[in-house]
Amino acid sequence: MAFEPPQRLVRALGETAPEGDAWLEQLPEAAGRAVALRELTVERVQVPGGRSSLVLLVRRADGTPAVLKLAPPRARPEAERAALAHWGGRGAVQLLEADAGAGAGPGADAGALLLERLHPDVSVRSLPEAKALLEAAGTLRRLWVEPPTDFVFETVAARTARQAEAMRASAERDPEVAPLVTEALGAREALVADAPEARLLHGTFRQSKVLAGERMPWLAVGPDPVVGECAFDLARLVRDRVEDLIASPSGAATTRRRVKRLAESLDVDQERLRGWTLFRAVESGVRARRVGRVRDAELLLEFAGWL
Numbered sequence: 001m002a003f004e005p006p007q008r009l010v011r012a013l014g015e016t017a018p019e020g021d022a023w024l025e026q027l028p029e030a031a032g033r034a035v036a037l038r039e040l041t042v043e044r045v046q047v048p049g050g051r052s053s054l055v056l057l058v059r060r061a062d063g064t065p066a067v068l069k070l071a072p073p074r075a076r077p078e079a080e081r082a083a084l085a086h087w088g089g090r091g092a093v094q095l096l097e098a099d100a101g102a103g104a105g106p107g108a109d110a111g112a113l114l115l116e117r118l119h120p121d122v123s124v125r126s127l128p129e130a131k132a133l134l135e136a137a138g139t140l141r142r143l144w145v146e147p148p149t150d151f152v153f154e155t156v157a158a159r160t161a162r163q164a165e166a167m168r169a170s171a172e173r174d175p176e177v178a179p180l181v182t183e184a185l186g187a188r189e190a191l192v193a194d195a196p197e198a199r200l201l202h203g204t205f206r207q208s209k210v211l212a213g214e215r216m217p218w219l220a221v222g223p224d225p226v227v228g229e230c231a232f233d234l235a236r237l238v239r240d241r242v243e244d245l246i247a248s249p250s251g252a253a254t255t256r257r258r259v260k261r262l263a264e265s266l267d268v269d270q271e272r273l274r275g276w277t278l279f280r281a282v283e284s285g286v287r288a289r290r291v292g293r294v295r296d297a298e299l300l301l302e303f304a305g306w307l
Contacts (some may be wrong), residue, residue: 012051015291023072034112065117077111082151083225091142092220118211125207147200156228157192170286184282187275201233207240231268235276252306278307
């Protein structure tokens with residue numbers, strides 16, 4: 001199968017595997033194998049696509065439109081599969097194969113997911129800001145369910161502990177970010193020590209991860225599922241359209257109002273939401289700075305300073 005992986009994917013994988021990525025090199029062969037085993041017809045590669053996976057718009061043997069998603073092991077596709085199966089299409093894209101390679105014969109790539117086709121070019125981000133936040137929050141609420149008992153997901157405490165270690169190392173090398181890192185780590189420590197009841201979370205939720213569908217107006221895609229408190233999931237939504245917030249003279253005040261409004265609408269503790277928003281913004285900003293995405297880092301760290 002001949003194609004060029006989207007440059008967004010190539011750049012993102014280069015950040016996480018700077019010495020080269022065997023998965024990316026093997027991707028054309030893996031994609032061709034997954035397509036053949038499932039008897040799919042490829043329409044096109046979705047561009048710009050995601051930062052951690054290849055998305056192909058395909059048709060099944062009976063002509064039904066679908067999506068074939070291929071992700072490297074470090075993107076935890078097995079966890080995504082388990083979460084989508086548990087949600088069963090409630091608030092999220094429908095998984096069309098219950099097991100890796102189901103119906104595709106032996107040797108199918110475990111990192112391949114066959115999914116319901118949504119409208120890939122229409123996300124909730126296309127709506128006016130207030131409406132987008134409302135629709136996104138409503139979608140997110142449907143995903144917060146009891147985690148399944150037959151799959152062990154990573155916890156918020158474990159994931160953020162890993163991130164905290166990387167943040168400390170960055171602060172040691174880059175004293176300019178040290179004050180914000182110290183504040184963010186302090187917030188995380190307090191939040192993890194007194195966490196409320198855990199739910200299955202999307203893990204990387206934002207407006208661009210909510211696409212228009214046929215059976216429901218909006219459905220979530222691309223989870224990196226984790227088990228923990230709901231405020232952690234909602235925190236990423238708070239900083240959506242951060243570039244617009246930074247450009248606005250009232251950006252800081254708008255951010256504080258957004259924290260309050262989202263916390264109230266989804267029955268989440270406002271101070272816990274503020275704390276997780278701070279941690280996640282600083283973590284993302286420090287990581288962006290570490291890999292050379294200077295503009296992204298500036299936006300995120302300025303946003304974090306408002307919290």
